[in-house]
Amino acid sequence: xxxxxxxxPFLIPILIIELALMLTALVHVLRHPHYRFGxxxxxxxxxxxxxxxxxxxxxxxxxxxx
Amino acid sequence: xxxxTAFFKKELSEAAHTHKLTVMGLVxxxxxxxxxxxxxVLPDILAGVMPDGITITLATPTALDSWAxxxxxxxxxxxxxxxLLYGGMLANxxxxxxxxxxxxxxLPRKTVVLAKFSAxxxxxxxxxxxxxxxxxxxxxxxxxxxxxxxxxxxxxxxWVFGLMLLSTLLLGGVLFKNSYxxxxxxxxxxxxxxxxxxxxAMQAVNPMVLPSNGMALLSGTFPASGFVTxxxxxxxxxxxxxxxxxxxxxxxxL
Amino acid sequence: xxxxxxxEHLRKSFGDKAVIHDLSxxxxxxxxxxxxxxxxxGKTTTMKMILGLLKADxxxxxVCGEPVRFxxxxxxxxxxxLPDVPEFYGYMRAKEYLRLCGEIAxxxxxxxxxxxxxxxxxxxxxxxxxKIAGYSxxxxxxxxxxxxxxxxxxxxxxxxxxxxxxxxxxxEILEILHRAREKTTxxxxxxxxxxxxxxxxxxxxxNEGRVTLNGTLDELRKQHGQGRLLVEFSSxxxxxxxxxxxxxxxxxxxxxxxxxxxxxxxxxxxxxxxxLLSVLVRESILPNRLENQEPxxxxxxxxxxx
Numbered sequence: 001x002x003x004x005x006x007x008x009p010f011l012i013p014i015l016i017i018e019l020a021l022m023l024t025a026l027v028h029v030l031r032h033p034h035y036r037f038g039x040x041x042x043x044x045x046x047x048x049x050x051x052x053x054x055x056x057x058x059x060x061x062x063x064x065x066x
Numbered sequence: 067x068x069x070x071t072a073f074f075k076k077e078l079s080e081a082a083h084t085h086k087l088t089v090m091g092l093v094x095x096x097x098x099x100x101x102x103x104x105x106x107v108l109p110d111i112l113a114g115v116m117p118d119g120i121t122i123t124l125a126t127p128t129a130l131d132s133w134a135x136x137x138x139x140x141x142x143x144x145x146x147x148x149x150l151l152y153g154g155m156l157a158n159x160x161x162x163x164x165x166x167x168x169x170x171x172x173l174p175r176k177t178v179v180l181a182k183f184s185a186x187x188x189x190x191x192x193x194x195x196x197x198x199x200x201x202x203x204x205x206x207x208x209x210x211x212x213x214x215x216x217x218x219x220x221x222x223x224x225w226v227f228g229l230m231l232l233s234t235l236l237l238g239g240v241l242f243k244n245s246y247x248x249x250x251x252x253x254x255x256x257x258x259x260x261x262x263x264x265x266x267a268m269q270a271v272n273p274m275v276l277p278s279n280g281m282a283l284l285s286g287t288f289p290a291s292g293f294v295t296x297x298x299x300x301x302x303x304x305x306x307x308x309x310x311x312x313x314x315x316x317x318x319x320l
Numbered sequence: 321x322x323x324x325x326x327x328e329h330l331r332k333s334f335g336d337k338a339v340i341h342d343l344s345x346x347x348x349x350x351x352x353x354x355x356x357x358x359x360x361x362g363k364t365t366t367m368k369m370i371l372g373l374l375k376a377d378x379x380x381x382x383v384c385g386e387p388v389r390f391x392x393x394x395x396x397x398x399x400x401x402l403p404d405v406p407e408f409y410g411y412m413r414a415k416e417y418l419r420l421c422g423e424i425a426x427x428x429x430x431x432x433x434x435x436x437x438x439x440x441x442x443x444x445x446x447x448x449x450x451k452i453a454g455y456s457x458x459x460x461x462x463x464x465x466x467x468x469x470x471x472x473x474x475x476x477x478x479x480x481x482x483x484x485x486x487x488x489x490x491x492e493i494l495e496i497l498h499r500a501r502e503k504t505t506x507x508x509x510x511x512x513x514x515x516x517x518x519x520x521x522x523x524x525x526x527n528e529g530r531v532t533l534n535g536t537l538d539e540l541r542k543q544h545g546q547g548r549l550l551v552e553f554s555s556x557x558x559x560x561x562x563x564x565x566x567x568x569x570x571x572x573x574x575x576x577x578x579x580x581x582x583x584x585x586x587x588x589x590x591x592x593x594x595x596l597l598s599v600l601v602r603e604s605i606l607p608n609r610l611e612n613q614e615p616x617x618x619x620x621x622x623x624x625x626x
Contacts, residue, residue: 010103010204017096024088052093059089060150072423076409083411163407167467170371170401172393173424316391320373 018051025055034064070177073168077185086151087189093147094193097139098200105131106208129212132205133220134281140197140224141277148193149231152186153248156239156311166320175315179236183308186232194225216290220280223293227276230300231256233307240315273300324349324398324475324505325370330379332365339365341529343379347475347522352501354520355509358625361526363509364404367479371401384474397425400468400504404479406460410453414445414463417452418470425471439466443496458489465496469504476500478508482515494519517617525624533624541615547589549596552609553580567599583613 025047033040043062047054081087105127156179159165169175198221205212234255238248262268269275275296282288325347332340339362347353357363368374370381375390382388383395408417415436422432440446443462452463461481468476478497482490490512497506498519510516516523523540525533533540549571553559559580563572571592576583586592593612600607 007103007107010099014096014099014103017092017099021089021092021096024085024092028085052096056089056093056147056150059085060153063084068426069424072420075423076420080409080411163403163405164409166373166403167401167406167408167464168421168424169393170373170396170399171421171424171467171471172396172426174393175391319375320368 021052021055022047025058028063029058032064035062036064038062069173070181073173073177073181074185077182078188081185081189089151090148090189090193091196094144094197095200097136097144098197099204101135101139101201102132102204102208104135127209129205129209129214130284132201132208133214133217133284136198136201137220137224137277137280137284140194141227144194144197145228145231145277148190148228149235149249149252152232152235153252154239154245155182155186156236157243157245157248160239160320161243163320169320176312179240179308179312179315183232183236186235187229190228190232191225194228214284216283216286219290219293220283223276223297224280226297226300226304227273230273230304230307233304233311236311237307237314240311240318271295271299273303276300322349323347324384325507326380326382327366327370328380328382330366330369330381331377332362332369332374333377339529340369340376343526343529343531345524345531345534347505347507349474349505350501351505351522352497352520353505353507354516354523355507355526356513356516356523356621357509357511357526359511362529363526364479366526367401367477367507367509370477371396371399397471398474400471400473400476402461402464402468402476402478402481404481405457405484406464406467408452408455408460408463410451412452413450414440414448414452414466417463418467421467421470427471435470435472436466439469442466442469442499444492456489458485458492461485461489461493462496465493465500469500473504476504476506476508478506480509480511482510482512490515513617513621523617525621527625533620537617540620547586547592548613548615549584549586549589549592550609550611550613551582551584551596551607553582554606554608556580558605558607561603562600562605565599565603567595571596580608 026044029040029043029047035043038046043058046062047058050057078087081090109125109127165173165178169178205214231252234252235248238251239245241251242248256274259272259274263272263274263278270292273296275293279288279292283290283293323346325345327343327345330340330343331338343362343366355363355366365374369376369390370383370388372388372390372392372395380387384398386395386398388395412420418436418439419432422435427435437446440448443466445459445462445466448459452460455463461484465478465481468478476497481493481497485493494515497508500506501519517537520537522536523533524531535543551562553562559577559582562568562582571584571586572582574585584592584596589612593610597610
């Protein structure tokens with residue numbers, strides 16, 4: 001792991017973006033409880049566990065009509 | 067204000083409200099950062115996970131490795147994300163009927179298609195440019211001495227290919243009325259073009275050259291002149307997709 | 321009086337199924353025109369053809385003297401349209417939606433803001449700052465009317481504006497339409513007859529793609545359906561005596577009798593009423609109730625779709 005230390009200034013922004021993506025999706029899942037399919041617990045798991053892919057899949061397929 | 071501007075503005079504000087803008091921006095920013103970093107760190111990681119005693123020799127990464135990541139990730143992941151997010155841009159409005167009131171208010175159908183294409187293209191362009199310049203900045207930082215000839219052409223070609231996918235999504239929207247149909251049409255088109263690419267005769271004109279041969283151009287194994295015909299063909303496809311969409315939409319009963 | 325909308329020999333079929341057969345109709349300026357018919361009679365199809373959303377197989381449609389062409393929205397500048405279930409962009413607010421509509425119609429910023437606040441107060445949404453996603457159906461219907469009236473249309477077309485609403489919502493929509501008539505001609509479809517009776521002056525009944533009844537409500541009442549006279553006697557004895565009187569035997573043919581009450585069907589209501597009253601006075605028969613029953617829209621409607 002020591003070898004990664006010099007790259008930390010570059011890795012941290014990546015982690016922050018992943019987190020931002022996850023939080024955007026998570027907040028949306030919690031605040032709009034209508035989904036095209038699936039349930040709230042399912043989407044929470046998908047969004048939190050599958051980094052990057054989870055939020056994209058949620059916004060592309062899971063988000064219900066407003 | 068004319069109808070085009072009004073509807074174009076509505077499209078952009080919709081992209082912001084439905085988080086399309088956020089997701090596109092964040093994902094492409096992420097790719098932009100990961101491309102050079104993966105190229106830089108990958109050999110170290112591989113060396114780290116190897117059991118003690120075994121040594122592998124890996125070439126020291128260069129600027130080209132960073133761009134190799136770019137020309138691998140953007141076509142494979144970036145374009146898919148864009149297609150997924152924009153799959154329903156016309157289909158959903160038609161199936162829900164949100165356009166009815168606007169069309170009966172005097173909004174020409176042609177304007178709907180063109181404004182949607184322009185707005186989606188703008189978002190794609192902005193996200194792609196963000197990804198490109200972040201990769202570019204990191205690459206220059208990590209490998210200041212690295213040289214990359216042909217980069218503008220390779221990057222431009224990939225961008226044009228993205229526009230073609232957007233125009234296909236619109237045609238799918240007017241044909242199928244649901245986003246899955248659009249995704250199938252677009253996926254089908256890409257699959258067909260990839261199949262055609264097996265035939266050597268087709269490679270001279272095939273739009274698939276645009277997303278797949280960028281790296282070959284950079285490494286000097288594919289000539290820049292080989293991009294000219296595929297670019298023209300792709301331009302023609304975009305034009306015919308858009309005119310086809312407008313033609314069919316004008317004749318569609320709502 | 322000028323006709324604002326004119327349909328001539330309109331035909332439309334979907335596949336093999338003919339939905340509209342030779343429909344002709346004229347909507348006079350300033351009227352509130354009720355377009356009645358059972359579900360599936362072709363009301364929505366006709367309205368969509370007027371708006372150029374559907375292509376007519378044959379026939380002509382003229383709005384304010386201009387022909388309607390499918391897919392072209394030129395004549396729609398005269399029209400405001402409210403679909404049966406108006407759909408909106410859920411993330412917008414009422415004002416933002418009206419602004420979008422106004423911009424599309426080419427209105428100036430000043431016009432838009434003035435018209436929007438005027439219409440939002442007409443439909444009772446002026447203080448509302450909610451996103452449309454949270455609207456009830458009645459609120460969406462009201463916003464739909466505001467949207468339809470935005471460009472001061474000469475003709476307001478509403479497709480089943482009240483059908484999906486509860487009684488309170490229906491009453492509100494009808495009141496709004498009633499107020500709208502001061503500025504525009506209203507054409508609205510419905511299968512709820514009491515709604516039509518409340519605000520329409522003209523009606524057309526559509527059944528299986530044909531107009532089977534058409535005219536002003538007053539005319540129709542006069543022309544169609546016989547006059548009915550209800551007499552409630554105080555005893556069976558009075559009723560029987562009356563039936564046997566020679567002057568009245570004719571009237572009692574075909575009368576509906578229930579208990580002490582008789583409903584007489586007569587061709588000439590005033591004459592029959594005079595005759596009946598004079599006979600009753602002469603015979604000193606005092607009825608509990610004597611009622612002159614006009615034909616209801618329902619009876620006309622049932623007759624028209626038979």
